[in-house]
Amino acid sequence: MKSHTQYDFNELIKNYLLEWTNSYDYEKLYVNMSKSNQTRTAKEFNEAIEGKDRLVFIIESSKGNVFGSYCGSKIESSTAYVWDDPNHFVFTLKNNVDIKPKIYKRRVDGILPTLCLWSNENQENVFSVPGLCWITNAFKPSLVYRNFSNIYNDNGDGYGVFCTNENKIEKKTNASFVSVSSIQVYRMKPIGTSFTFKCHGKFDKGSLDSFFSKYGKCHVELKGTAGYVRLNFENATDAAKCYQDKDKLIEKFGSYLEVK
Known part of the structure; x- marks a missing residue:
């Protein structure tokens, strides 16, 4: 039986976070495993994410809860708080209450920051997502906020989706300890507006125009005689819909799809 620290995060990301963040790929920026006695520090965390945007933070507890947050904004060296991030959401990937992976968005924007960072000199705290969690170093319990339902549209799921079986309450902070x-931390690579693929068969431009128009406004270019086709969508939303059907496209055209 796999331990809780052996989840296949690649599969979780591919199955859920690529779609949730409108992305086609990702890169790992930061990993900290407290069981290896790596002390989490604000300094190492800040250095990993500085200058980056489209960040997924995944937190795994010793009780099998896997949850996190998405920050679409770019993190600068001077960033202490992220406000007004229209793409922000939090999510559950694994939990002990049989709720399937899903995202939760803020009830009201702008009341609280969506991400708080500490200075490199801070020895106790790493980061926090107000309304969700406060992450500390490896030698101090982290917290899940009990007021989650007040901050996020949770459809009645409650804060327990992140910390069931870990409900030791810290009264001073109205939160639950989580180990x-x-x-x-992963940086997600966004789907743009263009794809290139290779057809293993004969398809004329008219039939391709007709087929891809169902996804939105798309300009089809035939590239040379080797079967390469370039799809240029007018907006990323339509391109994302097309990319989500990549398996069907590969089956239909006998092709591979490349995002550029």
Whole structure:
């Protein structure tokens, strides 16, 4: 039986976070496993995410809860708080209450920051997502906020989706302790508006125009005689819909799809 620290995060990301963040790929920026006695520090965390945007923070607890947050804004060296991030959401990937992976968005924007960072000199705290969690170093319990339902549209799921079986309450902060076993940060690579693919067969431009128009406004270019086709969508939303059907496209055209 796999331990809780052996989840296949690649599969979770591919199955859920690529779609949720409108992305086609990702890169790992940061991993900290408390079981290896790596002390989590604000300094190492800040250095990993500085200058980056489209960040997924995944938190894994020793009790099998896997949850996190998405930050679409770019993190600068001077960033202490992220406000007004229209793409922000939090999510559950694994939990002990049989709720399938899903995202939660803010009830009202702008009341609280969506991400708080500490200075490199801070020895106790790493980061927090107001309304969701406060992550500390590996030698101090982290917290899940009990007021989650007040901040996020949770459809009645409640804060327990992140910390069931870990409900030791810290009265001073109105939060529940959670024992963090790992933190991982990924940068998501966005789907743009263009794809290139190779057809293993004969398809004329008219039939391709007709087929891809169902996804939105798309300009089809035939590239040379080797079967390469370039799809240029007028907006990323339509391109994303097309990309989500990539398996069907590969089956239909006998092709591979390349995002550029």
